[in-house]
Amino acid sequence: MADHISSSGEGHGSVGSYLTGFVLAVILTVAAFGLVMSHAMSPSATGGAIALLAVVQIVVHLIYFLHMNGSSEQRWNVMAFTFTVLSVLVLVAGTMFIMHDTSINMMSR
Structure with a gap:
């Protein structure tokens, strides 16, 4: 399915890209909950891992849902x-x- 283009030239994501972003966001959220619930790491390491997962999730949201990229638009x-x-x-x-x-x-x- 092709990306939808509005009259102003802005690209809107396809259903596939939204689903990819949603699946990645769910995986990152489940991973964060799993880290906390499993007590597999020390508290400081768990905090660092959750912070890293949060930054990755922010990037996923920016790319897949807010459609931010390096294009001139x-x-x-x-x-x-x-x-x-x-x-x-x-x-x-x-x-x-x-x-x-x-x-x-x-x-x-």
């Missing part, structure tokens, strides 16, 4: 997404630094 969407991710990283890192610094200064008194 998607360049502005990719740039906006990159700016958003960098802004959130700066916000989270700054918050973590401030909370840690405050904790250290409060403990010493």
